Amino acid sequence: MFRIAVAPGDGIGKEVTAEGVKVLQAAADAENLTLQLDYMDLGSDRYLSTGELLTDDDIKFMRDCQAVYFGAIGDPRVAPGVLEKGILIKMRTTFDQYVNLRPSKAWHPYTPLKGEKNFDILFLRENTEDLYMGAGGVLKGIEAKANMSLKRGLYDVDLTLSSKASSEQEFAFEIGMMSRQGIERFADYCFETAKRLGKEKVTAVDKANVCTSLYGLWRKVFDERSAHHGIDVEYMYVDAMAMALVRAPERFGVVACPNMFGDILTDLGAEIMGGLGVAASGNINPEGVSMFEPVHGSAPDIAGQGKANPIAAILAGKLMMDQLGRPDIGRMIEFAVKMAMKQKLVTADMGGTLNTVQAGDAIANIVRSSG
């Protein structure tokens, strides 16, 4: 039995989560697996009526579950960043979900890439360090100084910076920081994943020719962990990687990215695969509670109209089953999605005629008939 916290959230999050749950339940039934699905009320309605985002009780509730299945948050009535920081980022940091995982594979004929390229890439993005530490500020005035004390996750850093900028000049900074411990645990996850998937190498992305300190340590640790795991590492500069992903995505298998470059490259990965409607992701703590969600947001422009494509949420359910040690159920879900696409049982964004519920029903029916 798996106990799963389900948080549909806002807008189309509610619609696609319902379909994701439908398909998960069909696949679990086919394998006689019991799913205990416990729903959580997170998102804009609750925030607007109570002021609550992610409370200590919510965290305790999630801690008692094996995984979190998430829809989407975002609402025009709430200022940008409030829900994201107060719910999503807080969840990631509280549960130390240090790997962001996003598959990108050729979903023919929906990939915009020309030809019959068959790629199957697993992007792994370091999810806690690099330029996302919040180590930044703006210095203004003669001999301006910034004192920063960062106590976050793996860090406990004190920094003093000064600038001789005149009062008209402003000097802004945002520091990228990575720790040996942070890179090591992430690299270990990448090499272990490559081994599990039968891949011979991990492609590690960086900009070590310019940011020599930051990505110098990154390479040093990747070299060490590569030797330890007996899996090769190949390095790619992020600019070259962006080109290669369009020109020859079939060259890559497991791709390891630092936080900032991963943010950008995984969106490129979503687009070459077939777009937001099919892009799923996981925020992983291999020893703790992980969270699975579609990459898209709450899409208020199409919410409540039955137009949302449920495939990204359904594939997020597949990633969750893989992570919980049931790749057989994950494969069943992915196969059903592939069949539905082949038979054009899809929503309008993919050229089909089905609404959200019909598209979810079609995939659940394929699971039932193939299970």
Ligand code: ATP
């Ligand atoms: P944010 O990502 O900041 O929450 P958002 O919710 O406005 O922003 P996204 O959900 O990322 O935007 O998507 C952008 C647009 O893509 C949407 O406005 C919608 O038109 C379309 N879109 C997103 N997800 C889907 C989906 N599952 N099915 C169909 N169209 C979608």
